[in-house]
Amino acid sequence: MPAKKKGLYANIHAKQERIAxxxxxxxxxxxxxxxxxxEDFEKAAKTAKPKKDAH
Known part of the structure; x- marks a missing residue:
């Protein structure tokens, strides 16, 4: 079974970390x-996981 690809925001965050x-x-x-x-950001928003509340 192939590994699941990381999403757009995960890739952006990883690159920002490398730059830092x-x-x-x-x-x-x-x-x-x-x-x-x-369009890429709109597509990513449709598949985003909802944030968990920290209550």
Whole structure:
């Protein structure tokens, strides 16, 4: 059984962590080739898990 792919926000968070630790990478500007578009964020929102309350 293949492993489940990580989502858009997990990939963004992972890249931000790498950048913070000095990887030399940079985030793409909105609209740049290869950058996630509006449709990608809308699709990710449909599959997002609901937040758990910390009560």
């Amino acid at each position: 630790h000095g990887s030399g990478e940079h985030m793409r500007k909105p609209g740049a080739p290869g950058a996630p578009g509006k």
